[in-house]
Amino acid sequence: MNMKIFVDTDADVRLAIRIRRDTVEKGRDIGVVLDQYSKFVKSAFDDFILPTKKYADIIIPRGGDNHVAIDLIVQHIRTKLGQHDLCKIYPNLYVIQSTFQIRGMHTLIRDSQTTKHDFVFYADRLIRLVVEHGLGHLPFTEKQVITPTGSVYTGVDFCKRLCGVSVIRSGESMENALRACCKGIKIGKILIHREGEDNGQQLIYEKLPQDISERHVLLLDPILGTGNTAVKAISLLIRKGVPESNIIFLNLISAPQGVHVVCKSFPRVKIVTSEIDIGLNEGFRVIPGMGEFGDRYFGTDDDDLQVVPPSQ
Structure with missing residues (x-):
C-alpha cells in the first residue's frame, strides 16, 4: 500500500465495456446484462468502489488509455x-x-x-x-x-x-x-x-x-x-x-x-x-x-x- 492508485473511467465507458464483454465473450443477452448492471453492478460500485477514491494517492482519469499517467507511474x-x-x-x-x-x-x-x-x-x-x-x-x-x-x-x-x-x-x-x-x-x-x-x-x-x-x-x-x-x-x-x-x-x-x-x-x-x-x-x-x-x-x-x- 505504498502507492494507492484509483483508475477512474466514465460510467458510460464502463457500461459499454461490460456489454461488449458479456455479449461477445459470455454469450449473454443484452437485456440480461443491463438488468444485472442496474440492479447489482452499479450499486456495488457506488457503495464499495467509489468511496475508496478519496484515499487514493493518484487518480488516473480516462482509465487504461491514459498512457502518459501510466508511464509516469511506471517510471516512479x-x-x-x-x-x-x-x-x-x-x-x-x-x-x-x-x-x-x-x-x-x-x-x-x-x-x-x-x-x-x-x-x-x-x-x-x-x-x-x-x-x-x-x-x-x-x-x-x-x-x-x-x-x-x-x-x-x-x-x-x-x-x-x-x-x-x-x-x-x-x-x-x-x-x-x-x-x-x-x-x-x-x-x-x-x-x-x-x-x-x-x-x-x-x-x-x-x-x-x-x-x-x-x-x-x-x-x-x-x-x-x-x-x-x-x-x-x-x-x-x-x-x-x-x-x-x-x-x-x-x-x-x-x-x-x-x-x-x-x-x-x-x-x-x-x-x-x-x-x-x-x-x-x-x-x-x-x-x-x-x-x-x-x-x-x-x-x-x-x-x-x-x-x-x-x-x-
Missing part, C-alpha cells in the same frame, strides 16, 4: 524499486525519502558544469538533511515539559552522549552541518591513505575523544564507494571500544558494492544516505557519481597543488 515505481532493493536486504540501511527538491539538488551537485559556489551551497543542504535523518536514529527518552501556557507537553529528550568522526578530508565538509544540529558536539578525525586503485588502506592519523567508547558516533564521509575506507574507519572505532550498534555512518551517495561490504562486515552499523548509485567503474569511482567530492567542495584539484620543498 522503477525508481523506487531501484533505490530501496538494498533496504529490503539490509535492515540497517536507510535511504532518505526522495523528493523533487532532493532530486534537483542531486542534479546540481552532479553536474560537472556547476560552479564551486553552487556545489558547496547545495551539497551543504543535502548534508544537513542526511545529518538530521541520522540523528533520528539515536536513542531517546520520554520527557515532559511545561509550556508557556502552563500546559504539560510530553516529548522526548535527545541522546547527549554523542560525537562525530570525520574521515579526512571529504568528511570534514559534513562537520558544519553536524555542529549546526548539535551544539558543542565533539568531532574526531581519521586519515586513511588510499594505496593504488583503492586495493589497500593505511591508517595515517587518528584523533578521537578519549571517552569515545561511551558515546554514540556519527561517522562522516560523503561518498561510500568500495567500502574499504569505511571498513577501516569502523574497525578503528570498534577497537577503541565503541559498540558496533552505536555507530551511524552518514554519506551523500553510496555504491551498492560499498553497501554490501559494510553491511556484511558490520550488520549493526546503521548507514544513512541520500541516494544509491548504479555502481563502480573500472577505476573504482562511483557512477554516475559526482567526481572527487573533496576537490569540488574545497576548490582544489591536482593542477592547483604545488609541492613545496622543506626549508634547509
